[in-house]
Amino acid sequence: MDNILINVHSILRWAVLLFGLYAVTKSASGLLSKQSYSPSDNLSATLFVASVHLQILIGLLLYIARGWGNKLGKMTEIMGDSSLRFWTVEHIFGMLIAAILIQVGRTKSKKANHDAKKHRFSLVFFTLGLLLIIAMIPWPFRGEISRSLWP
Numbered sequence: 001m002d003n004i005l006i007n008v009h010s011i012l013r014w015a016v017l018l019f020g021l022y023a024v025t026k027s028a029s030g031l032l033s034k035q036s037y038s039p040s041d042n043l044s045a046t047l048f049v050a051s052v053h054l055q056i057l058i059g060l061l062l063y064i065a066r067g068w069g070n071k072l073g074k075m076t077e078i079m080g081d082s083s084l085r086f087w088t089v090e091h092i093f094g095m096l097i098a099a100i101l102i103q104v105g106r107t108k109s110k111k112a113n114h115d116a117k118k119h120r121f122s123l124v125f126f127t128l129g130l131l132l133i134i135a136m137i138p139w140p141f142r143g144e145i146s147r148s149l150w151p
Helices: 002-032 039-067 069-075 075-080 084-111 115-138
Strands: none
Touching: 002 039, 002 115, 039 069, 039 084, 039 115, 069 075, 069 084, 075 084, 084 115
């Protein structure tokens, strides 16, 4: 089960990144060209938010399956080991903050009463969330925390 979850989590990262780039691009384009907030803008935001939520769910299942939460009682040991700290604290909390930012952007854009505000909220919050996601991914060049680009 653990291998299936990690493979799905690794593959789904690409959907999150692609949908995130798509949503940020649509928001920037809509704001710069002063377009109305269209159904395709709504779809891009929905796809991004849904992929992030699914990724978080799978990530939390992995967190539990791998027993990372059980290690939280040993914070001195965790904070002294960069790899253990990344997987136990930094990765999960960074991704949760990113998901919250993205959800806030989605909610604020849906509630905004002007198209420019909808695009602006989407652009700001989606960009911040996407940048945080990119920073928290264990890319192959990240030393001891690195993971392969594909499972």
